[in-house]
Amino acid sequence: MTPDAARRSAPPAAHLASEALPLTSSGAALGEALLARAGRPLDPQDRRSQHSVATLQGCVPRIDVNIPAPDGRCPATLHLPDGEGPWPAVLLFPDAGGARETFREMADRVAAMGYATLLPDVYYRAGDWAPFDTATAVGDPEERARLGELMGGLTRERIVADSGAFLEFLLSRPEVTGAAVGTTGYCRGGRMSLIAAAAHPDRIAAAASFHGGRLAVADHPESLHRAADRIRATVYVAGAVEDGSFTAEQGELLRKARSDVGVQHTVEFYPARHGFAVPDNPTYDPDAAARHWAALKELYRAHFQG
Structure with missing residues (x-):
């Protein structure tokens, strides 16, 4: 196993309850069969990392992939629905803590809705970075500084360029059907989801942001409200009542x-705190998380299954 694959397969922090159990005995065979049905042999880089997980939503195949990106190769996981493809696609942007097992499980859940779901390592420029413990990272000065450095490297220009590469990769896969995808993001990833929708309007049909911060700052030249006229996607934004960042x-x-330019949109606030949708966040709220899943399912159903 490569270092990147080992890092992406690392177990979650000890305080987390995992809903996904690796099935190593038949995962490769399952993945090969799925890709064969899609009309494409396994890429040699994909073959060694093909596996499947059992979740509460059923059996969800995962493929570890490497995406050609602007500044190197970006590790990612592609999560596929069980059964015959191809499927509509979703690009999932993680929160500030980056891609980790919690988000792989969330991507499994999106896949179980019927979408080929790509979860990229948005911090790929940092190489083999160590995962954060979200329960303690903000309160630890060294970890907070490390997190700030990673986040600081994701400029708007890089987000635009990276998301273009992610979309190019995702839409080229034989497991994927359609010319446009859905996006969703959490915390920092919520902002990335909306930046991508404005930068690539022909390739994103539905975009969501959950507890995203600083989405609209009146006097900031890069505020997302200034990009409303470039978005063609239907947009769903859910903030938290107890969140000073939005x-x-x-x-x-x-x-x-968005109303001024005719963008179809919903902006609402859940009675929760920042981080409500992500299970390994100390502020995780099961009721708000369930509401978020229902909203996301309906957003995508209207565009890709309606």
Whole structure:
């Protein structure tokens, strides 16, 4: 196993309850059969990392892949629905803690809805970075500094370039059907989801952001409300009532900007705290998370299964 594959396969922090159990005995055979049905032999780089997991949603095949990206190769996992493809696709942007087992399980759940789901390592430029313990990272000065350095490297220009590479890769896969995908993102990833929708309007049909921060800042030249006229996707934004990084005033700024240009959108606030949708966050809220899953399912159903 390569270092990248080993890192992406690392177990979650000890305080987390995992819903996914690796099935190593038949995963490769299952993946080979799935790709054969899609009309494509396994890429040699994919073959060694093909596996499947059992989740509460059923059996979800995962493929570890490497995406040609602007500044190197970006490790990612492609999560496939069980059964015959091809399928519509979703690009999932993780929160500030980056791609980890919690988000792989979330990508499994999106895949179980019927979507080929790509979860990229958005910090690929940092190489083989060590995962964070989300329960303690913010309170630990060294870890907080390390997290800040990783986040600081994701400029808007890099997000635009990287998301273009992710979309190119995803839409080229034989497991994927259609010319446009859905996106979703959490925390920092929510902002990335909306940046991508504005930068690649022909390739993103539905975009979601959950507890994304600083989405609309009136006096900031890169505020997302200024890009409303470039978005063609239907947009769903869910903030948290207890979240100073995305306030009701920001939400209203987004609503007005999108209404003015005719973008189909929803902006609402859940009675929860920042981080409500991600199971390994200390602020995880099961009720708000369930509401988020229902909203995401309906957003994608309307565009890809309606």
